[in-house]
Amino acid sequence: MNLLKACNDLLRRDRIAEARVVRIEEEIARRGIKLNGRGSERYGPCPKCGGTDRFAINASKQVWNCRGCQRGGDVISIVQHLDGCTFDAAVATLSRQDPTRADNAKNAAPDLPNRGLKTRGRSSCNSDAERAREALAIWSAAREPQGTPAGT
Ligand SMILES: [Zn+2]
Numbered sequence: 001m002n003l004l005k006a007c008n009d010l011l012r013r014d015r016i017a018e019a020r021v022v023r024i025e026e027e028i029a030r031r032g033i034k035l036n037g038r039g040s041e042r043y044g045p046c047p048k049c050g051g052t053d054r055f056a057i058n059a060s061k062q063v064w065n066c067r068g069c070q071r072g073g074d075v076i077s078i079v080q081h082l083d084g085c086t087f088d089a090a091v092a093t094l095s096r097q098d099p100t101r102a103d104n105a106k107n108a109a110p111d112l113p114n115r116g117l118k119t120r121g122r123s124s125c126n127s128d129a130e131r132a133r134e135a136l137a138i139w140s141a142a143r144e145p146q147g148t149p150a151g152t
Contacts, residue, residue: 002148002149002150003142003148003149003150004135004139004150007135007138007139007142008135010138011131011134011135011138012088012091015091015092015095016076016091016095018091018094018095019075019076019090019091019092019093019094019095020074020075020076020094022075022094023059023062023075024057024058024059024062024063024064024074024075024078025042025057025059027075027078027079027094028042028057028078031047031082033047035055035056035057036053040058040059040060040061041056041057041058041059042056042057042059043055043056043057044056046066046068046069047082048066048068048069048081048082049066049068049069050068051067051068054066054067054068055067055068057078062074062075064077064078064081066081069081075094076090076091076094077090079093079094092130092131096130
């Protein structure tokens with residue numbers, strides 16, 4: 001069990017790192033959320049609580065905040081905020097975008113509002129099966145447990 005846990009921890013750390021590579025402004029654009037302003041600071045209505053300018057992102061700092069919801073943070077927390085999902089689910093959503101999304105962004109017109117929605121038919125908060133499959137792949141590729149805590 002310890003080996004499996006170690007695998008899962010590794011997998012989790014890897015996915016968190018992958019998720020943090022996704023840029024806040026790209027995640028916002030992918031969801032078809034339009035914000036005002038130029039440069040690195042953009043603002044607009046909060047997708048959750050409305051208003052006109054209470055929701056803001058800073059692309060150079062890679063942070064967001066909503067004065068209405070009184071929440072803010074990094075790209076992972078913005079997915080938690082928008083999807084109402086857990087940290088792990090947000091990480092799964094974001095890490096799934098990368099690196100294929102880099103190509104999509106180049107090839108697809110950036111102003112297609114529903115660009116991301118079709119490929120996200122699966123709920124972004126429902127990726128346990130996918131994670132389990134990947135964990136299993138790592139498990140299968142792992143060495144024999146003799147000599148490890150798992151062996152005993
Ligand atoms: Zn809000």
